[in-house]
Amino acid sequence: MSITLETSTTWASTCAVDELEAGWGEVALLGATQVALIRLADDEVYAVDHHDPHTGAPVMARGIVGSRGDRPTIASPLHKQVYDLGTGECFTDASLALRTYRTRIVGGMIEVELAP
Amino acid sequence: MTESTNAAAGVRDVVIVGGGPAAHRLADSLHARDTHRALRVTVVGEEIHEPYDRVALSTRLADGAADLTLQPSSMWADGHIRLLTGERVVAIDPVAHTATTSGGVALHWDELVLATGSSAPVPEIPGAAHARVYRTIDDVDALVAETRELAARHGRPAQVVVAGGGLLGLEAAGGLAKLGAHAAVVHSGGWLMSAQLDEGAGRALGRIIAGQGIGLHLGARPATITAENDAVTGVVLTNERVIAADLVVFAIGISPRDELAREIGLELGPRGGIAIDTSCAASAPHIWAIGEVASFEGRCTGLVAPANAMAEVVADRLLGGAAEFTSVDDATKLKLSGVDVASFGDALGRTEQALEIVYADPARGLYQKLVMTDDAKTLLGGIFVGDASPYASLRPLLGTQLSSEPAAYLSASGMEAPAGDELPAAALVCACNNVSAGTIRDAVSGAHADHAEGCTELGALKTCTRAGTQCGSCVPLVKKLLESELTKSGITPSRALCEHFELSRQELFESIRVLELTSFDEIIARLGTGRGCDVCKPVVGSILATQHGSYILDGGRGGLQDTNDRAMANMQKDGTYSVVPRIPAGEITPQKLAVIAQVATDFGLYTKITGGQRIDLFGARLDQLPEIWKQLVDAGFESGQAYGKALRNVKSCVGSTWCRFGVQDSVSMAVRLELRYRGLRSPHKLKFGVSGCARECAEARAKDVGVIATDQGWNMYVGGNGGFQPAHAQLLASDLDDETLLRYIDRYIMYYIRTADRLQRTARWIEDLEGGLDHVRDVVVNDSLGLAEELEQAMAAHVDTYEDEWAATLADPDRLRRFRSFVNAPNDSSPEIARVPERDQFRPATAEERERGEAVLVAGPTIPVRGAGA
Ligand SMILES: Cc1cc2nc3c(=O)[nH]c(=O)nc-3n(C[C@H](O)[C@H](O)[C@H](O)COP(=O)(O)OP(=O)(O)OC[C@H]3O[C@@H](n4cnc5c(N)ncnc54)[C@H](O)[C@@H]3O)c2cc1C
Ligand code: SF4
Numbered sequence: 001m002s003i004t005l006e007t008s009t010t011w012a013s014t015c016a017v018d019e020l021e022a023g024w025g026e027v028a029l030l031g032a033t034q035v036a037l038i039r040l041a042d043d044e045v046y047a048v049d050h051h052d053p054h055t056g057a058p059v060m061a062r063g064i065v066g067s068r069g070d071r072p073t074i075a076s077p078l079h080k081q082v083y084d085l086g087t088g089e090c091f092t093d094a095s096l097a098l099r100t101y102r103t104r105i106v107g108g109m110i111e112v113e114l115a116p
Numbered sequence: 117m118t119e120s121t122n123a124a125a126g127v128r129d130v131v132i133v134g135g136g137p138a139a140h141r142l143a144d145s146l147h148a149r150d151t152h153r154a155l156r157v158t159v160v161g162e163e164i165h166e167p168y169d170r171v172a173l174s175t176r177l178a179d180g181a182a183d184l185t186l187q188p189s190s191m192w193a194d195g196h197i198r199l200l201t202g203e204r205v206v207a208i209d210p211v212a213h214t215a216t217t218s219g220g221v222a223l224h225w226d227e228l229v230l231a232t233g234s235s236a237p238v239p240e241i242p243g244a245a246h247a248r249v250y251r252t253i254d255d256v257d258a259l260v261a262e263t264r265e266l267a268a269r270h271g272r273p274a275q276v277v278v279a280g281g282g283l284l285g286l287e288a289a290g291g292l293a294k295l296g297a298h299a300a301v302v303h304s305g306g307w308l309m310s311a312q313l314d315e316g317a318g319r320a321l322g323r324i325i326a327g328q329g330i331g332l333h334l335g336a337r338p339a340t341i342t343a344e345n346d347a348v349t350g351v352v353l354t355n356e357r358v359i360a361a362d363l364v365v366f367a368i369g370i371s372p373r374d375e376l377a378r379e380i381g382l383e384l385g386p387r388g389g390i391a392i393d394t395s396c397a398a399s400a401p402h403i404w405a406i407g408e409v410a411s412f413e414g415r416c417t418g419l420v421a422p423a424n425a426m427a428e429v430v431a432d433r434l435l436g437g438a439a440e441f442t443s444v445d446d447a448t449k450l451k452l453s454g455v456d457v458a459s460f461g462d463a464l465g466r467t468e469q470a471l472e473i474v475y476a477d478p479a480r481g482l483y484q485k486l487v488m489t490d491d492a493k494t495l496l497g498g499i500f501v502g503d504a505s506p507y508a509s510l511r512p513l514l515g516t517q518l519s520s521e522p523a524a525y526l527s528a529s530g531m532e533a534p535a536g537d538e539l540p541a542a543a544l545v546c547a548c549n550n551v552s553a554g555t556i557r558d559a560v561s562g563a564h565a566d567h568a569e570g571c572t573e574l575g576a577l578k579t580c581t582r583a584g585t586q587c588g589s590c591v592p593l594v595k596k597l598l599e600s601e602l603t604k605s606g607i608t609p610s611r612a613l614c615e616h617f618e619l620s621r622q623e624l625f626e627s628i629r630v631l632e633l634t635s636f637d638e639i640i641a642r643l644g645t646g647r648g649c650d651v652c653k654p655v656v657g658s659i660l661a662t663q664h665g666s667y668i669l670d671g672g673r674g675g676l677q678d679t680n681d682r683a684m685a686n687m688q689k690d691g692t693y694s695v696v697p698r699i700p701a702g703e704i705t706p707q708k709l710a711v712i713a714q715v716a717t718d719f720g721l722y723t724k725i726t727g728g729q730r731i732d733l734f735g736a737r738l739d740q741l742p743e744i745w746k747q748l749v750d751a752g753f754e755s756g757q758a759y760g761k762a763l764r765n766v767k768s769c770v771g772s773t774w775c776r777f778g779v780q781d782s783v784s785m786a787v788r789l790e791l792r793y794r795g796l797r798s799p800h801k802l803k804f805g806v807s808g809c810a811r812e813c814a815e816a817r818a819k820d821v822g823v824i825a826t827d828q829g830w831n832m833y834v835g836g837n838g839g840f841q842p843a844h845a846q847l848l849a850s851d852l853d854d855e856t857l858l859r860y861i862d863r864y865i866m867y868y869i870r871t872a873d874r875l876q877r878t879a880r881w882i883e884d885l886e887g888g889l890d891h892v893r894d895v896v897v898n899d900s901l902g903l904a905e906e907l908e909q910a911m912a913a914h915v916d917t918y919e920d921e922w923a924a925t926l927a928d929p930d931r932l933r934r935f936r937s938f939v940n941a942p943n944d945s946s947p948e949i950a951r952v953p954e955r956d957q958f959r960p961a962t963a964e965e966r967e968r969g970e971a972v973l974v975a976g977p978t979i980p981v982r983g984a985g986a
Binding site: 014015019020021022023024026027028029030034037040052055056057058059062063064065066067068069070072073075077078080082 | 615616646647648649650652653654672674675676678679682683687689690691738934936937938939940941944948963
């Protein structure tokens with residue numbers, strides 16, 4: 001059995017998928033929020049907080065993306081903590097977590113789900 | 117005048133007479149252990165040098181600038197342990213408890229330690245006044261100068277006769293021969309090293325020595341040194357042979373410096389030296405003796421291992437302990453490159469009914485012998501000539517039962533070596549510093565000393581345990597222990613790069629080259645698994661950059677680059693960047709300086725001079741980098757690659773152009789080197805230095821490549837670095853002309869790039885290579901692998917394809933897009949960069965300053981105005 005809870009969320013449009021180079025993160029400015037967008041091969045796009053959980057510096061989009069086992073990852077460019085791109089869980093320091101956002105592609109545009 | 121005691125309650129004065137390795141070890145040990153500062157220590161050494169490593173004296177023969185200072189040397193500066201150099205103790209008063217120095221100071225002591233070592237004796241034969249010895253730094257420096265001067269004066273190589281065919285004599289003869297002298301050894305025994313080797317081994321060694329062009333005169337001694345007008349002309353031997361010679365060096369043993377002990381009536385050993393008991397105490401109360409001057413069980417030993425052990429015993433005793441010195445380990449290994457000789461234990465088979473297992477292969481110049489108990493089970497000793505590789509692993513097994521048939525341990529037997537005999541924890545691995553297998557294993561596997569984690573790297577392990585830091589013969593064994601310990605704890609020393617690549621960096625480099633792969637996707641598909649990570653991606657990025665020299669951010673390679681390379685600038689803690697334009701050799705015109713000043717002013721950048729003779733501009737946003745570089749490139753600057761694992765800079769002194777001491781134009785050479793190797797990607801950053809004379813103002817020996825001018829050309833040093841584990845560069849080749857120097861650097865750097873591990877600087881790389889520096893020299897100078905041409909071509913290709921990365925970026929709008937601030941708002945800038953003024957510039961605000969509202973927010977194109985603040 002599954003329960004679906006309806007909550008009102010906003011989906012913010014950012015940029016065309018084609019604007020992003022695979023494996024090269026960029027930042028979208030959504031109001032005052034900075035969201036790092038990472039496109040892996042084809043149309044797999046992840047969105048996470050641009051701020052490094054450890055130092056607070058706005059740098060995450062510039063980290064190296066990769067994988068751990070079968071999980072997609074991003075490493076902080078400052079001190080190299082490695083985070084799960086999907087869940088935000090930190091593999092190298094359990095006390096840290098990276099905020100993640102849901103994404104979808106609508107008409108070739110990447111949309112990011114912001115909290116209501 | 118007597119120096120008064122600072123009568124702080126209970127503080128005792130310790131005076132150590134002599135400033136050699138024994139004194140150093142005692143001072144170091146007291147420094148570490150006397151945490152309550154109950155002792156005040158004064159070391160008096162008559163040589164002008166700080167205590168240095170006499171064992172390594174031969175490196176000074178090869179390299180006149182070699183720094184032999186024993187480490188650590190920090191305790192001399194801490195105020196509690198005083199070092200007086202260039203002063204001799206001339207008298208001791210055992211009643212008044214004073215020691216008077218040649219400077220007229222009477223030092224008070226509560227405890228007196230005699231560590232006066234030995235001198236090198238010269239027999240009283242006619243002409244003895246002309247003889248030289250080989251014992252101190254000053255002796256060596258004088259020998260080198262005289263050998264050169266003789267060659268210059270006579271227009272032919274100097275002719276040197278060395279009396280003594282033991283360890284020291286052979287080391288001296290070999291070293292002088294390498295300096296270009298014609299050397300001959302005169303030895304009274306029937307074969308070389310007759311005190312340590314049996315006849316078979318001695319003869320095998322004789323063949324190797326003769327093969328190096330060194331003459332041998334066995335079974336005779338010098339009887340007369342002949343001279344004309346004060347210049348030596350030859351030596352007459354006891355067998356009446358006459359040998360022509362310009363220089364005669366005596367290395368026939370040691371005589372203990374027991375003169376002070378004699379004067380105050382201390383008991384001496386039967387052949388001289390101060391008699392000590394197992395506590396290292398001499399025959400009068402509160403007087404101790406350690407090192408070569410101490411006679412234990414009737415003899416003095418000319419080796420550093422017992423000297424160190426005695427020092428530790430006395431340190432313990434002075435602090436109230438009960439340590440004992442019980443036995444002398446007299447294993448020896450000859451340190452002469454190209455001549456492999458070692459012996460240990462009962463090498464001559466004197467134990468009753470000992471069994472000797474000998475493999476001799478005269479054709480290959482090999483002689484190996486093990487001495488076993490009569491049941492062939494327990495190892496008693498051994499000798500190795502021609503190939504001493506089994507020595508390091510066998511010596512610690514002395515006195516234990518071998519697990520396999522003895523012959524299998526001898527490489528000459530051609531049998532498969534038994535797989536890693538588990539050394540007992542107590543087995544001594546490093547005899548010089550008394551480090552056991554157990555200590556090394558503990559240091560690898562976990563918390564020890566003040567480390568929270570194990571030392572998993574050879575360099576760190578050596579520094580931490582001291583193993584292998586003196587004569588170096590145990591390093592292969594230390595490395596083996598390290599690897600087997602790592603394997604046990606599940607860390608595979610298999611050198612796999614990361615979870616995505618089983619290959620080491622070197623294997624990856626070769627595979628990519630041979631398969632001609634050019635993209636990460638291809639490479640990981642063919643050679644790895646998964647999607648890569650922050651370890652393997654930059655390695656692949658660097659390898660592709662070295663092999664193809666193409667723009668680093670194109671073709672999907674952007675995402676491979678590490679933090680700094682990705683933005684071609686150095687990311688700082690708040691996510692902004694610093695910019696370093698190249699200033700080759702630190703030479704810059706006033707006009708160009710003004711351009712840097714203008715850029716810094718326009719963009720509000722914090723400005724600082726770097727350690728590498730360049731200027732660093734801090735605080736640029738990602739999206740400002742192209743504008744900043746536009747101004748710089750227009751003014752003729754190019755990228756300084758301060759962000760890359762690449763050549764950083766070539767530091768130089770002002771050289772012969774201005775300096776009154778300079779012998780070569782160090783600036784021109786440094787500019788030439790910097791322009792040649794700029795942009796070259798490597799396993800780690802590379803720094804070079806060039807000095808215009810031996811005064812070394814550019815500190816070139818702290819660099820990966822150090823070039824120091826001589827009046828004949830350039831000396832090339834390799835493997836230096838500063839940083840966490842500093843290392844002095846070592847001499848690779850001397851007196852090179854410009855072109856040879858460049859060729860050697862080409863080969864050396866390319867060989868490093870191809871074979872080093874990820875993030876391994878040249879010092880650690882050389883240390884890790886089988887054969888170390890000698891191997892590097894073989895490859896670079898003698899082309900032993902036949903690679904020289906290929907390496908030079910690879911470097912030529914780099915030089916040809918070099919382009920300035922920033923000029924290339926500015927020329928292409930697609931490349932510029934990578935520097936936009938926001939993908940959906942390329943013209944906005946990050947709203948949250950906060951600055952605080954300090955000493956007339958801006959620096960990042962701390963979290964507290966932000967909270968208190970003391971920071972200036974830097975946003976949009978506006979630049980904070982000087983002096984603006986909270
Ligand atoms: C060329 C060479 C190679 C060697 N190779 C090896 C090797 O491979 N392995 C090995 O184990 N050993 C080797 N040795 C031996 C090793 O160097 C010595 O065993 C070691 O130096 C002994 O240390 P020490 O402190 O007892 O004496 P020393 O090193 O002789 O130091 C004593 C110091 O005290 C000073 N001194 C003497 N009298 C006074 C005084 N009255 N007042 C003030 N100062 C005084 C002396 O000038 C000297 O500097 C080698 C030695 C030489 C010369
Ligand atoms: S190293 Fe020599 S040439 Fe260079 S500045 Fe110093 S003294 Fe002058």
